[in-house]
Amino acid sequence: MKILLASAEAVPFAKVGGLADVVPLIARSVTGLGHEVHVVLPLYASIDRTNLTHCDQPMIVNMGYGIEFCRLWKTTNLGVEFLFIEFDRYFGRAGIYGENGEGYRDNWERFSFFSRAAIDLCDFTNWIPDVIHSHDWHTGLIPVMLREQRVYRLSKSASVFTIHNMAHHGYSPRGLLNFVGLPEKLFHPFALEAFGAINIMKGAILYADKITAVSQTYADEIKTTEHGCGLNDPLMYRAADLIGICNAVDSDIWSPKNDPLIPAKFSHNNLAGKGKCKLALQEKVGLNVDENILLIGVISRLVEQKGLDMVCDILPELLDNLHIQFVLLGAGDSVLEDRFRFYTNNYGGRVAVKIGYDNSLSHMIEASADCFLMPSRYEPCGMNQMYSMLYGTLPIVHATGGLRDTVENYDEQSHIGSGFVFHQLDHRSLYNTVCWACATYYDRKQDFVAMQKYAMQKDFSMNKMANAYLKVYEYSLKAHERSR
Numbered sequence: 001m002k003i004l005l006a007s008a009e010a011v012p013f014a015k016v017g018g019l020a021d022v023v024p025l026i027a028r029s030v031t032g033l034g035h036e037v038h039v040v041l042p043l044y045a046s047i048d049r050t051n052l053t054h055c056d057q058p059m060i061v062n063m064g065y066g067i068e069f070c071r072l073w074k075t076t077n078l079g080v081e082f083l084f085i086e087f088d089r090y091f092g093r094a095g096i097y098g099e100n101g102e103g104y105r106d107n108w109e110r111f112s113f114f115s116r117a118a119i120d121l122c123d124f125t126n127w128i129p130d131v132i133h134s135h136d137w138h139t140g141l142i143p144v145m146l147r148e149q150r151v152y153r154l155s156k157s158a159s160v161f162t163i164h165n166m167a168h169h170g171y172s173p174r175g176l177l178n179f180v181g182l183p184e185k186l187f188h189p190f191a192l193e194a195f196g197a198i199n200i201m202k203g204a205i206l207y208a209d210k211i212t213a214v215s216q217t218y219a220d221e222i223k224t225t226e227h228g229c230g231l232n233d234p235l236m237y238r239a240a241d242l243i244g245i246c247n248a249v250d251s252d253i254w255s256p257k258n259d260p261l262i263p264a265k266f267s268h269n270n271l272a273g274k275g276k277c278k279l280a281l282q283e284k285v286g287l288n289v290d291e292n293i294l295l296i297g298v299i300s301r302l303v304e305q306k307g308l309d310m311v312c313d314i315l316p317e318l319l320d321n322l323h324i325q326f327v328l329l330g331a332g333d334s335v336l337e338d339r340f341r342f343y344t345n346n347y348g349g350r351v352a353v354k355i356g357y358d359n360s361l362s363h364m365i366e367a368s369a370d371c372f373l374m375p376s377r378y379e380p381c382g383m384n385q386m387y388s389m390l391y392g393t394l395p396i397v398h399a400t401g402g403l404r405d406t407v408e409n410y411d412e413q414s415h416i417g418s419g420f421v422f423h424q425l426d427h428r429s430l431y432n433t434v435c436w437a438c439a440t441y442y443d444r445k446q447d448f449v450a451m452q453k454y455a456m457q458k459d460f461s462m463n464k465m466a467n468a469y470l471k472v473y474e475y476s477l478k479a480h481e482r483s484r
């Protein structure tokens with residue numbers, strides 16, 4: 001089978017969040033099952049072109065208002081072909097989605113252009129995929145275009161759309177339809193219209209041959225009013241075609257046994273290296289150097305979804321009452337950044353806050369912390385709780401979405417679990433659960449260590465995920481065939 005993945009992010013080229021980790025992993029894992037997978041990305045200004053080659057011929061992109069010319073670049077990374085759309089008017093900018101905390105106002109134009117380019121490149125390269133798999137609203141117009149624009153050579157190509165985050169819909173003005181050459185009839189509540197505008201996510205949900213969400217619980221949650229972000233009705237309508245597939249972890253990048261970004265390696269058979277990492281991290285970020293104190297880590301985008309405002313609210317109480325250290329790496333909401341920074345002054349040596357994006361430090365924190373805090377309000381899947389478990393760093397999580405599906409709550413009777421889970425999303429539950437983790441660390445050390453070893457052996461390998469996507473690709477081809 002030939003599969004084209006279209007995404008706004010993919011490591012090692014462009015990353016904002018977990019989307020970037022998962023897309024190339026799907027590509028590699030499905031390639032490993034004997035299929036041909038290509039990934040297409042916009043060529044952002046930040047992408048290093050040294051190892052990329054470009055086609056000499058310009059590529060035509062068929063927009064509604066006429067044609068545009070772009071340039072196609074290529075490279076191979078870990079056995080997967082990556083293609084890049086160069087079009088500086090939209091992608092020759094400093095950011096991926098925006099700058100200085102502000103999204104670009106023309107994101108709808110940028111990504112609808114990219115979606116059309118992803119379709120046109122198939123003809124240009126003469127590589128006709130069986131399935132085009134798009135991700136989140138940025139590439140959500142692809143299923144709509146495939147169906148409504150009847151691109152001749154792609155008439156047999158099925159579409160799969162994966163929801164990584166329901167909160168962002170790609171609201172666009174009505175003019176989007178003309179812009180990309182979609183018929184005006186789609187400005188309809190049973191198509192792309194919502195609240196007098198275009199909702200790209202809604203279009204993707206209604207038009208894709210198959211839809212997936214990045215965990216089973218999230219697939220269930222988004223069909224409800226509480227988590228459906230206003231699109232629960234279209235999702236209920238497509239319920240039979242919506243499948244939950246949990247993300248996997250790239251063990252070439254995230255394994256404490258051979259992670260080049262950590263100062264000492266370790267495994268579930270020998271945790272000594274983890275202690276060394278902790279000492280090195282404490283030294284590096286200015287915490288008091290002490291292997292025996294409970295170190296709680298956070299690595300996150302600082303946005304409402306992640307629930308870290310609640311951590312901010314209770315941090316003084318936690319620090320006053322518990323023998324803990326706290327290290328945070330994150331960036332996003334400036335008020336939250338300032339609130340966290342403030343604690344560094346008041347609790348010197350016990351709180352370290354690094355504002356910014358730092359891949360090496362994120363590996364160091366995963367390896368060094370004893371617990372990882374992730375009290376997300378909602379979490380489609382979440383990568384960090386899985387990385388944490390594999391590094392023996394026990395996650396403290398709210399039971400939602402992928403957190404619920406991947407973290408096994410500590411059971412004091414059986415002495416086992418892979419983390420600490422709370423069900424009620426409020427300050428008290430969060431506070432009590434941190435206290436519970438702390439008490440386990442100090443008073444039931446044997447259980448804590450047994451949990452670390454258990455968590456490190458969890459299977460988040462990519463094979464299961466790859467087989468699940470492959471099934472969806474097969475289903476999507478059948479569904480597409482029936483709908484033609």
Ligand code: ADP
Nearest residue numbers: 017018300301330356357358359362382383384
């Ligand atoms: P989301 O995609 O919602 O942000 P995930 O848990 O799925 O959440 O993925 C987040 C990814 O981004 C992880 O790989 C995490 O390590 C990384 N990350 C988030 N913030 C930072 C940061 N400030 N520095 C380095 N890596 C970060």
Ligand code: GLC
Nearest residue numbers: 018019164214380381382383
């Ligand atoms: C989104 C979600 C996150 C998920 C990631 C990759 O960014 O917020 O939960 O892990 O996509 O699927």
